[in-house]
Amino acid sequence: MAKMTIGLSSGSIDKLTGAGVMMVGAAADDYEIEVYVLLTAARAFVKGNEGLTDSFVEYPEQKEEMLSKLKELNTPSWLEFFEQAKEFTDVKFYICSLAGKLWGGEKMEDFIDIVDGICGIGQYLDAAKEADIHISI
Amino acid sequence: METEELKTLSVNKSVDARGTACPGPLLEAKKAIGGLGSGETMEVLSADEGTRVDIPKWCKKQGHEYLGTLEENGYFRIFLKKV
Numbered sequence: 001m002a003k004m005t006i007g008l009s010s011g012s013i014d015k016l017t018g019a020g021v022m023m024v025g026a027a028a029d030d031y032e033i034e035v036y037v038l039l040t041a042a043r044a045f046v047k048g049n050e051g052l053t054d055s056f057v058e059y060p061e062q063k064e065e066m067l068s069k070l071k072e073l074n075t076p077s078w079l080e081f082f083e084q085a086k087e088f089t090d091v092k093f094y095i096c097s098l099a100g101k102l103w104g105g106e107k108m109e110d111f112i113d114i115v116d117g118i119c120g121i122g123q124y125l126d127a128a129k130e131a132d133i134h135i136s137i
Numbered sequence: 138m139e140t141e142e143l144k145t146l147s148v149n150k151s152v153d154a155r156g157t158a159c160p161g162p163l164l165e166a167k168k169a170i171g172g173l174g175s176g177e178t179m180e181v182l183s184a185d186e187g188t189r190v191d192i193p194k195w196c197k198k199q200g201h202e203y204l205g206t207l208e209e210n211g212y213f214r215i216f217l218k219k220v
Contacts, residue, residue, distance in 0.1 A: 030199075
């Protein structure tokens with residue numbers, strides 16, 4: 001089984017949605033996926049934050065237009081994309097321990113259910129080295 | 138398959154994914170093909186131009202046989218056979 005590793009550094013809705021689209025595409029192709037949640041991205045994975053839409057880093061002036069269009073196109077939320085991918089292939093989400101602490105998450109119970117573990121940066125680098133596809137978002 | 142053959146093909150399953158954008162139809166195809174037996178056929182209905190390109194490529198990667206696409210009024214009928 002081919003392997004895809006994603007370094008997810010942005011918690012911006014547009015970036016999370018883009019990552020979700022890629023994950024679902026890779027799931028359809030039976031890729032094994034590992035997602036390393038770094039820096040600002042970890043904020044979205046802290047329990048209670050998954051519905052936030054305040055982070056829209058790239059082109060913030062287009063936030064309302066994009067959110068409206070995504071709804072009109074019946075596009076799943078970023079979390080729904082992540083869950084769909086997990087339903088169809090082996091997807092693991094690891095929270096960088098530093099990133100978790102930045103947003104008040106230190107233990108597994110602090111994060112949403114799709115999270116599989118807390119990691120150090122060495123694990124991410126090893127996964128990136130071994131992957132057939134490595135994407136940094 | 139030729140267009141006329143596709144028009145008269147009786148498929149074992151039809152998946153209507155016209156309500157979703159990419160990658161929704163691909164995922165619908167992935168879900169549905171698990172319920173087919175080897176040699177059975179399926180059509181995916183999609184209004185998404187990207188899906189028209191993706192599903193033939195997906196078939197090739199997954200080892201299924203892409204049979205062809207019919208363009209209807211505002212959507213595509215993409216035919217494949219599970220190998």
